[in-house]
Amino acid sequence: SQQGEEDPQALSIQEGENATMNCSYKTSINNLQWYRQNSGRGLVHLILIRSNEREKHSGRLRVTLDTSKKSSSLLITASRAADTASYFCATSPGKLVFGKGMKLTVNP
Amino acid sequence: NAGVTQTPKFQVLKTGQSMTLQCAQDMNHEYMSWYRQDPGMGLRLIHYSVGAGITDQGEVPNGYNVSRSTTEDFPLRLLSAAPSQTSVYFCASSYSNGGTEAFFGQGTRLTVV
Numbered sequence: 061s062q063q064g065e066e067d068p069q070a071l072s073i074q075e076g077e078n079a080t081m082n083c084s085y086k087t088s089i090n091n092l093q094w095y096r097q098n099s100g101r102g103l104v105h106l107i108l109i110r111s112n113e114r115e116k117h118s119g120r121l122r123v124t125l126d127t128s129k130k131s132s133s134l135l136i137t138a139s140r141a142a143d144t145a146s147y148f149c150a151t152s153p154g155k156l157v158f159g160k161g162m163k164l165t166v167n168p
Numbered sequence: 169n170a171g172v173t174q175t176p177k178f179q180v181l182k183t184g185q186s187m188t189l190q191c192a193q194d195m196n197h198e199y200m201s202w203y204r205q206d207p208g209m210g211l212r213l214i215h216y217s218v219g220a221g222i223t224d225q226g227e228v229p230n231g232y233n234v235s236r237s238t239t240e241d242f243p244l245r246l247l248s249a250a251p252s253q254t255s256v257y258f259c260a261s262s263y264s265n266g267g268t269e270a271f272f273g274q275g276t277r278l279t280v281v
Contacts, residue, residue: 093269102172102258102272103211148210152266155201155226160210 064092064149064159072165079136081162083149084129090153092125092132097146097161106134106147139166170194174259174273181249181280189244189276191259199265200242204228204255205275211258217242218265249280 067082083092091110095103109116109125109132116123122135136143144166150156175190193200201216203226213226217236231253233245242261246253256277262270 090267095270100275102274103260103270104272105269108269150270154266155213155216156260156266156270157213158203158211160208 064151064157066147066149066159066162068162069160070163070165072167073139075139075141075166075168077139077166079139079143079164079166081134081136081147081164083132083134083159085132085149085151085159086130087151088153089127089151091151092123093150093152093156094121094123094132094134095148095150095158097148099145103148136164139164141166141168172259172261172271172273174257174276176276177274179276179278181246181278183249183251183280185249187246187249189246189257189259189278191242191244191273192240193242193259193261193271194240195261195263195271196239197261197263197271198239199263200236200259200261201226201270202232202234202242202244203258203260204253205258206255214244214257216265246278251280254278254280 064085093108094106097103120137146161148161150158172193198219202214203211215234217223259273260270
């Protein structure tokens, strides 16, 4: 059964705007990961945040983790048309369990 | 360094036929897994392996078999294809079981008619 659930399920923004995606999960985790999937392609790892971390940055990506609320957010700043993709959160311990994903559309 | 390679990219099967989806990785990863992706369902784990000779079931294992005779290869076998197995299949590998990033193949789009 899916552990993570992304919210919103779909988001459409203009280029240059920020995009925020949320992930809620149900059980204790060791880490939480975010992945991107371009249409018709495999998933690509974006960032991993461990359960003892609260915030992590990678380029235009900022991830936060609140283990007390069992939630995470992914912020993409200054979005580009190339950021158009589906985004998934995945949780561990053990085997990765993925959410259903959310579709981000960045309009030029 | 090719990463994770899946073959074939597309396949059409008739109900009842069997086939093997191939997956190979060249990163010396111990952990490999198979997922299926269906519209609105995200990725669901079929089978996984924590090393050569060791496999285990995931969330949706029925109708699929796996084996892991080498570190590099993790084939997925459909024993008797059913229309419900129409899906996109992804193979992934990682250094450890969930503790590090996973690398995905490009997927196999399977249609069972």
